[in-house]
Amino acid sequence: xxxxxxxxxxxxxxxxxxxxxxxxxxxxxxxxxxxxxxxxxxxxxxxxxxxxxxxxxxxxxxxxxxxxxxxxxxxxxxxxxxxxxxxxxxxxxxxxxxxxxxxxxxxxxxxxxxxxxxxxxxxxxxxxxxxxxxxxxxxxxxxxxxxxxxxxxxxxxxxxxxxxxxxxxxxxxxxxxxxxxxxxxxxxxxxxxxxxxxxxxxxxxxxxxxxxxxxxxxxxxxxxxxxxxxxxxxxxxxxxxxxxxxxxxxxxxxxxxxxxxxxxxxxxxxxxxxxxxxxxxxxxxxxxxxxxxxxxxxxxxxxxxxxxxxxxxxxxxxxxxxxxxxxxxxxxxxxxxxxxxxxxxxxxxxxxxxxxxxxxxxxxx
Amino acid sequence: xxxxxxxxxxxxxxxxxxxxxxxxxxxxxxxxxxxxxxxxxxxxxxxxxxxxxxxxxxxxxxxxxxxxxxxxxxxxxxxxxxxxxxxxxxxxxxxxxxxxxxxxxxxxxxxxxxxxxxxxxxxxxxxxxxxxxxxxxxxxxxxxxxxxxxxxxxxxxxxxxxxxxxxxxxxxxxxxxxxxxxxxxxxxxxxxxxxxxxxxxxxxxxxxxxxxxxxxxxxxxxxxxxxxxxxxxxxxxxxxxxxxxxxxxxxxxxxxxxxxxxxxxxxxxxxxxxxxxxxxxxxxxxxxxxxxxxxxxxxxxxxxxxxxxxxxxxxxxxxxxxxxxxxxxxxxxxxxxxxxxxxxxxxxxxxxxxxxxxxxxxxxxxxxxxxxxxxxxxxxxxxxxxxxxxxxxxxxxxxxxxxxxxxxxxxxxxxxxxxxxxxxxxxxxxxxxxxxxxxxxxxxxxxxxxxxxxxxxxxxxxxx
Numbered sequence: 016x017x018x019x020x021x022x023x024x025x026x027x028x029x030x031x032x033x034x035x036x037x038x039x040x041x042x043x044x045x046x047x048x049x050x051x052x053x054x055x056x057x058x059x060x061x062x063x064x065x066x067x068x069x070x071x072x073x074x075x076x077x078x079x080x081x082x083x084x085x086x087x088x089x090x091x092x093x094x095x096x097x098x099x100x101x102x103x104x105x106x107x108x109x110x111x112x113x114x115x116x117x118x119x120x121x122x123x124x125x126x127x128x129x130x131x132x133x134x135x136x137x138x139x140x141x142x143x144x145x146x147x148x149x150x151x152x153x154x155x156x157x158x159x160x161x162x163x164x165x166x167x168x169x170x171x172x173x174x175x176x177x178x179x180x181x182x183x184x185x186x187x188x189x190x191x192x193x194x195x196x197x198x199x200x201x202x203x204x205x206x207x208x209x210x211x212x213x214x215x216x217x218x219x220x221x222x223x224x225x226x227x228x229x230x231x232x233x234x235x236x237x238x239x240x241x242x243x244x245x246x247x248x249x250x251x252x253x254x255x256x257x258x259x260x261x262x263x264x265x266x267x268x269x270x271x272x273x274x275x276x277x278x279x280x281x282x283x284x285x286x287x288x289x290x291x292x293x294x295x296x297x298x299x300x301x302x303x304x305x306x307x308x309x310x311x312x313x314x315x316x317x318x319x320x321x322x323x324x325x326x327x328x329x330x331x332x333x334x335x336x337x338x339x340x341x342x343x344x345x346x347x348x349x350x351x352x353x354x355x356x357x358x359x360x361x362x363x364x365x366x367x368x369x370x371x372x373x374x375x376x377x378x379x380x
Numbered sequence: 381x382x383x384x385x386x387x388x389x390x391x392x393x394x395x396x397x398x399x400x401x402x403x404x405x406x407x408x409x410x411x412x413x414x415x416x417x418x419x420x421x422x423x424x425x426x427x428x429x430x431x432x433x434x435x436x437x438x439x440x441x442x443x444x445x446x447x448x449x450x451x452x453x454x455x456x457x458x459x460x461x462x463x464x465x466x467x468x469x470x471x472x473x474x475x476x477x478x479x480x481x482x483x484x485x486x487x488x489x490x491x492x493x494x495x496x497x498x499x500x501x502x503x504x505x506x507x508x509x510x511x512x513x514x515x516x517x518x519x520x521x522x523x524x525x526x527x528x529x530x531x532x533x534x535x536x537x538x539x540x541x542x543x544x545x546x547x548x549x550x551x552x553x554x555x556x557x558x559x560x561x562x563x564x565x566x567x568x569x570x571x572x573x574x575x576x577x578x579x580x581x582x583x584x585x586x587x588x589x590x591x592x593x594x595x596x597x598x599x600x601x602x603x604x605x606x607x608x609x610x611x612x613x614x615x616x617x618x619x620x621x622x623x624x625x626x627x628x629x630x631x632x633x634x635x636x637x638x639x640x641x642x643x644x645x646x647x648x649x650x651x652x653x654x655x656x657x658x659x660x661x662x663x664x665x666x667x668x669x670x671x672x673x674x675x676x677x678x679x680x681x682x683x684x685x686x687x688x689x690x691x692x693x694x695x696x697x698x699x700x701x702x703x704x705x706x707x708x709x710x711x712x713x714x715x716x717x718x719x720x721x722x723x724x725x726x727x728x729x730x731x732x733x734x735x736x737x738x739x740x741x742x743x744x745x746x747x748x749x750x751x752x753x754x755x756x757x758x759x760x761x762x763x764x765x766x767x768x769x770x771x772x773x774x775x776x777x778x779x780x781x782x783x784x785x786x787x788x789x790x791x792x793x794x795x796x797x798x799x800x801x802x803x804x805x806x807x808x809x810x811x812x813x814x815x816x817x818x819x820x821x822x823x824x825x826x827x828x829x830x831x832x833x834x835x836x837x838x839x840x841x842x843x844x
Contacts, residue, residue, distance in 0.1 A: 038697070038699050038700075038701075039637050039699045041696070041697060041699075042636065042637035042638075042639075042696060042697060042698050042699045043511070043635070043636050043637050044495045044496055044497065044498075044696070045431050045495070045507075045508070045510055045511025045512075045513075045514075045636075046510055046511070047492065047495040047496060048492030048493070048495075048507075048509045048510075049509065049510060054496070057496045057497075060692070060693055060697055061697075061701070079510065080510070082510070082513075082514065082517060083509075083510030083511055083513050083514035083517070084513065085428045085429055085511060085512070085513045085635055086635070086637070087421075089421055090421075090422075090633065091630060091633075092637075092699075
C-alpha cells in the first residue's frame with residue numbers, strides 16, 4: 016500500500032518499527048487513559064503509513080507511556096513509542112513540506128542550521144549597515160523621529176517582510192493542506208466526539224503535554240510551552256495592531272510604552288524570552304535516549320530564533336534612542352526574517368499538524 | 381544497603397506485594413531493606429505485566445461502576461476455585477480491596493476506567509493508568525521518598541532459620557554471597573514458574589513446551605528456602621494461572637500482548653486436527669483461564685484456534701497477525717496440520733451448527749447439535765474466506781504452590797505454629813486463596829492486601 020501512496024514513503028525500517036510498536040500497543044492497551052494516541056490505535060486492526068503519521072502527529076512526546084511500558088528497551092520487544100513516533104513525525108514534516116526541495120532542510124544537521132540561525136541576524140545587520148552607511152547606522156537616533164525608517168525605509172521594510180511573510184504563509188498553507196489530505200483519507204474508526212471545540216481546547220490547553228512520568232512533578236514543559244505559544248501570539252498581535260495604526264490610522268511607530276502594540280509586544284516578548292529558554296533548558300536536561308537526535312537541531316533552531324527575535328526586540332525598545340539602535344534593528348529584522356523563512360521547515364509546523372491530528376481524532380479517526 | 385547493618389525488615393522480592401510490605405513497614409517507622417533479584421529495568425516481577433485490581437465496592441466508586449458486594453466477590457471466587465480456598469483469608473482480601481485504593485493513590489498509583497476490550501470488568505476491576513509497570517514505578521518512587529533501601533540484582537538464595545526464628549538471608553550480589561541479618565523477613569518473591577526444572581518435576585516433560593508469560597526471575601528460590609526451613613505448604617505444584625497464548629511468543633516475558641482471546645469466535649483443534657473442548661462453554665472472562673491447562677494436556681502441548689473473516693475485528697488482536705489462507709486446506713500446511721484432517725473437522729463442525737442469533741456479549745443461542753464436544757454458544761459456520769489461525773501454547777502466569785499463612789500474614793510452620801518473624805505476601809502465598817482457577821485482578825488484590833498486612837505485622841513485631 017505504501018508504494019502507491021503519493022509523496023515520500025517512510026523508510027522501511029521506520030515503518031516496521033512503527034507498526035511493531037503500534038501492534039503491541041493495540042494488544043496491550045494499558046496506556047489507553049494516557050492520551051489520544053492509544054485510543055486512536057485501538058480503533059485500528061493494523062497500521063498503514065498514513066495511520067502511523069497520524070499517530071505520530073497526535074503524540075506530544077511527554078514520555079509517560081515509555082515510563083509505563085512493560086516492553087520498553089531493554090525488553091526484547093524494544094517498544095519506544097515516543098522515539099519511534101518522533102522519527103515518523105519528522106518524516107511526515109518532510110513529506111508535507113513545500114516546496115519539496117526545501118523539505119531537505121528537515122534532514123540537515125542541526126549544527127549547520129544552528130549556525131545559520133545565529134549568523135543570519137548578524138549578516139543581516141552587517142548588510143544593512145553597509146547599505147545605510149556607518150554614519151547613519153551607528154548614530155544616535157531619536158525615538159520620536161521614527162529612527163527605524165532612517166535605517167531601513169518603511170516601504171523597503173514592508174516589501175521585504177511582506178514577501179517573506181507571504182512566502183511563509185503559502186508554504187505553511189500547502190503543508191497544512193497536504194497534512195489534512197493525508198488525515199482526511201483515514202478511515203473513521205470511532206464515534207465523533209466534540210470536534211472541533213474539544214480539539215481547540217486540547218490545542219490551547221495542552222492537557223497531554225506532560226513532562227514524563229511522575230504525576231507529582233509540576234508540568235514545567237506545559238508552562239514553558241504556554242509562555243512560548245501565547246508569547247508568539249501576543250507578538251503577532253502587536254505587529255498586526257502596529258501595522259493597522261501605521262497604514263490605516265496613519266500613526267507611525269514608535270508607540271508609547273502604554274499603547275496597545277507596545278503592551279502586547281512587551282508581554283509577548285517576555286513570554287518569548289522565558290518560554291523558549293525554559294523549553295531549551297528542559298530539552299538539554301532530558302536524557303539522551305529520550306531525544307530523536309535528528310530532530311534536535313530543528314527544535315533548538317526554532318527556540319533560538321524565537322529567543323533572539325524577542326531579546327533583540329526588547330533591547331530595541333530599551334536602547335532605541337542610543338547608538339546601538341541601528342545594529343539592534345538589523346539583528347532584530349534578521350532574526351524575524353530567518354524565523355519566518357524557517358517556519359515552514361522547522362519545529363513550528365508541529366503546532367499546525369498536531370492540531371489537525373487532534374481535530375481528526377475528535378472526528379472519529 | 382549498609383554493610384553490617386541489621387535492618388528491622390528485610391523484604392525479598394520487588395513486585396507489588398514486596399513494595400506494599402516495604403512501604404507499610406517503613407511508614408510505621410521500621411528500617412527496611414528491599415532486595416530485588418532482577419536488574420532495575422526488569423524490576424517488579426509479574427506486577428510489571430498486571431493491569432488491574434479486583435475491588436469489592438458497594439456503590440459506584442471512581443473508576444468502578446455499579447456495585448461489587450463482598451458476597452458476589454466471594455461467590456465468584458468459590459466458583460473458579462471449586463471451593464479450594466481458605467475462606468477466612470479470602471474474605472480478608474475481599475474486605476481489604478474495598479479500602480486499599482485510597483492508600484494506593486496516596487502512593488502515586490493512578491486509575492483509569494476499564495480499557496477497550498475489558499468493559500466486562502468495569503464494575504469489578506480498577507485499572508491502573510499505564511498498567512502495572514506504572515504502578516511499580518510509582519511505588520519505587522514512594523519507597524525512595526520514604527527511605528526504603530532498595531538493592532537490585534540481589535537474589536535471596538537461602539534463609540537462616542533457627543528454632544523457627546528468622547536470623548538472616550544469604551544474598552547473592554555482584555558475584556558473591558553474603559549473610560544479611562534482619563529482625564524480620566517478608567517473603568514476597570513470587571512463584572516458581574520460571575524454574576523449568578521445578579515445572580518439569582510437577583508436569584513431566586510437557587513442561588518444556590510451556591511458555592512463561594512473565595518475569596524470568598521468579599525461580600522459586602525463596603519459596604524453596606522457606607519449605608526447606610520448615611514452612612507448611614499449600615496447593616498442588618501443577619496448579620497455576622495459565623492461559624492459552626500465541627505459540628510464537630518468546631519463552632519468557634511476553635505478557636499480555638501474546639494472549640489470544642478469539643477462542644469463543646472459532647474452534648480449537650489439536651495437532652491431530654481434532655477438537656477437544658467446548659469453545660463456547662461460558663463467557664470468555666470466566667473461561668479464559670481454563671485454556672492453558674486444556675492445551676497443556678494436548679499432544680505436544682499445542683493447539684490451534686481456527687476462525688474466519690467474520691471474527692476479525694471482534695477481539696483484541698494479539699501483537700502478531702494470525703496465519704492467513706484462502707481455504708481451510710491451505711491453512712493446514714503452515715500450521716503443520718494434516719489438511720484432510722482439518723478440513724474434516726471444520727466440515728463436521730459447520731454441518732452441526734444450528735441457526736441462531738449471534739451475540740458475543742451474552743450466552744447466545746448459536747450452538748451445535750449432535751457434535752462431540754459441542755460448542756454451546758457463539759457457534760457460527762467457519763466458511764467465509766480468508767481463514768485464520770493462531771497457534772497456541774500454555775502460557776503460565778504464576779504457580780500456586782506456596783507457603784501457608786495466617787490472617788496476620790505469618791508463615792505457618794509444619795507443626796502448625798505461626799512463625800514469629802517470617803511473613804509472606806503475593807504469589808508465594810496466593811495458593812492459600814487460589815487452590816485452582818483464576819479471577820482477573822485477584823493476584824494484585826492478594827498482593828496488595830497481604831503485602832500491607834505483612835509490612836504492618838513486621839513493623840509491629842520489631843516495635844514489641
